[in-house]
Amino acid sequence: MPAVDRKTRLFDPDAMESLRREHRLDPQAIRQLRNDLLKKFESDRSVLAKFPAADSVSLHVLELYQRMDSELDGATKLLFETRSGMLIESVILRIATGRTTLCVSSQVGCAAACDFCATGKMGIARNLETSEILDQIVQAGQMLQQEGRRLSNIVFMGMGEPLHNESNVTRAIELLTASDHFARSPSTLLVSTVGVPAGMLRLAKRFPKLNLALSLHSANQAVREKIIPLGKKASLEELHSTISQIQSIQDREFMIEYLMLDQLNDSADDVQQLIDWIGDLRVHINLIPYNTIDASPHLRATPKQRIESFASELKQAGFKTTVRYSLGSDIEAACGQLIRQENRQRAMADRAVQINIR
Template sequence: MPSLPLSIVRPTASTPSIYEDKAVEQARRVLRFDPGLVRRLRTALFKHNRSPSDALLTLPVQLRRQFSSQIALTALTLCERFDSGIDGASKLIFKTAEGYAIESVLLRAATGRVALCVSSQIGCAAKCDFCATGRMGMAHDLSAAEILDQVAQANRQLSAEGRRVRNLVFMGMGEPLHNEQSVSEALDFLTSAQGFHHPHSRILLSTVGVADALERMAERFPRVNYAISLHAADQAVRERIIPLAKRYPLHDLRGTVSRLNALQSDRTTVMLEYLMLAGINDAPEDADRLIEWSRTLRVHLNLIPYNPVDDAPHLVGSDRATIERFGERLKAAGLPTTIRYSMGRDVDAACGQLVRRENRALARSTAMASALA
């Protein structure tokens, strides 16, 4: 990656960022300049997708170095980009100030629309059997600035194509509702006029089913869309592939979905994600249990082909014919159902695949250094 200009502060763990309203306001007051200049700078960064060095040109010459010495205009360092040779996926690998790697995935649809899959944690405590990130272990939460910077930098990557991110999905590394505070702060900034001004309706937050936090989030952001990684309508099967399911049984989760339906517009549905695993959750009786569990709920089923991950050879994805039969059974019962097309297989788009080993090595070396200190 090219080095940053001298006028741009590299992100550090202690440097306040352009995403932090209080820190930005404090710097503005110390430097005694008009609030309109902050709005102009943020517009250049988040609406016009200009690089930090270009965006700084919106400030008077005498303020550029002073302001950028106090406020970091980035929170992450973009290290690598992997473009799929078979579809419109691009994997972006970032480094945090502490040196941990995280990833985001750009998904370009044939319609020209672009979605960005963002990460909320380094690692994940949910430890789902099918997920590479869960096998990484838990390192720590991302800050709101680190979540938001994925969006800003993805938009800058897309600007060369004359496009920008249309849909944001919190389906990357981590369980968003285990990092409720940072994710809430990020959603506030994403949707605010002073930030990205991104429509609530084009944001989807996916959770493995942290019911209490999901209800709090929906009360605070009722216009955001929500998805639950269900993957089974049988409690024993769900616990087998999602250890956290023991804390949030299906009966309670169903009540949560019902309350979300009451909170949200009649046109809003809760997405149920269902990873198709051969011999585990893809039999006709599994579909029937799913139909019964979903009865009277306003939901949309999303059937997902399995992206194989390292260290999980016991899991095999259902074949296409099985997925289609399963989907037809759901549709025949009146359940809105979509079969997702899996993108980015050739760039390991299964979340966490590329960065897992690197983060494990860093975590081990950090632990060793702490033990020797």
Template sequence: KHGQSDSDALAELPTESRDAFADQVDLHALQLHSRSDSQQDGASKLLFRTRAGMLIESVILRIATGRTTLCVSSQIGCAAACDFCATGKMGIAQNLSPAEILDQVVQARQALAAEGRKLRNLVFMGMGEPFHNEENLYATLEALIAPELFHHPPSRILVSTVGLPEAMLRAARRFPAVHLALSLHSANQQTREQIIPLARRYPLDELRRALAELNRTQPANTPVMIEYLMLAGVNDSPDAARELAAWVDGLRVHINLIPFNPIEDAPHLTGSGRETREAFAADLKAAGLKTTIRYSLGADVAAACGQLVRKENRRTAMASAESLSKSEV
């Protein structure tokens, strides 16, 4: 809860019990593989190794205002397979346990406490589609907000999804104060299907009905975050801005425009230029919509770490499959 180091936490136990406890209880579900600190801004990427040998990543963001945010992963890989996402290109999708998700928070809190900082915001925007790991997500949220455990305010937790309508509604009913974010990226059905395969299963009209229901379910101060990745020549035209404004009209939302960091598995995609992003935002604001432009942190450490995660996990998954195949012969 307080971000104590392992040694400080053990010091809370009676002296005669510490060694036995440390020998018999594994304090962490994850092993810290590496930490990369940005030389450009206040971002730190943490790579963890699971007991199965896979790598996952978390990112600590230190905003200039002094606020801190942790971006956590809920899966290894992702079945959503969005065209712009490195995680979806891994070709695997495995759920993380509540202990593995929570240990990302524990170790990030410890890292921040060593700097005299506290974790403020927690976002499920790392590897994986959280609602494809729904049961473990809910167990994690319960632990995070429990006063006797992490005691993290639910209003400072955000769960991002590619758009599973029924799961979003279930989450809102169970955790009404937890914020939800929809990775929309286009208000045009055909365009959205091109970059998000799951859009074929969950069309835009169904998503919009779900958002309207979310607005009725959640508190008035809990808008749905609309995430919109700006892709040059794909979804950044004035017409695309008008389509987006029309689609969210009447909904309680906050639009977040996101710059695209290129990935090696999608060379056909490039990010919109700064002027295009700002013009797009101006069109939305002129339509009366709350809009912000996110400025990417940690770009200098993201590419190398993401490449390492993909390559290591592919190799581990192939070795595991080969071993299983041999055992069945």
């Protein structure tokens, strides 16, 4: 487990102000520190060399535990260790067009328990703090800066259900879009949820230009509940109504994510149910080929030809549709399983230590 760091944390504004006063720093020194690290993603050495109180500030709350680079494409999986000793993951996607997307985690584990997801099989350990969410972005941004690449988009599609950690995710978005921190446009950010209506509406009202996505995966209530147990808490009717309300707030398309599962949600009836459910909503549908995981051997990927037929039906119905083939397939599934096993072992070891202490 990483050693406890007593230094002032960068994303604690009150502590940073106390640090400034203690060292009698010009406010410009703090502004330059944030600008160099959060906007330019300069290296730690470069940033600290210009900061008068370098020995008193902590730039990171996560330790890079492991980096895995795909041998097939431009994907990189980053495993980070929190100060409590748990592992989380982020994924850098270097798109062929030159754009770069970072997928970040919002929780250690996930309570949604989606049948297709390795993280969902972990259960929930805890929410990530705002600083832990943001440090994934800082460290990935620094890696990309060294490559001469720019971070184009950030998606909350990693470990966890973002709206189960709504306060910290909202604060992270506030700092990502704040002019004195990351100064990013909210249109470069996307939050994906399995469907938490009240939280979806709050985010839309707070950030009208933020991109939102619903992991739908079926327009049949019974099938959706089988795939996503949390689907029992919000009906398809309620989710449709929520998206309609969001679109009265936001002048933008809403993203619908649909994982293609063989003989479960990929039939002619399934595509018609999806078309009927969408109705007059303005959406962009992402069809996602399934990558198998060891924890769900009963699920199979829809054949490519059937995915293309499904997409064709949606396009003919007038919906913008993309088949989103995954990057980093050679590093993706196994890593989620390894994190699950490693975190369980660490949690069990920690509990054993606590019992012995008592």
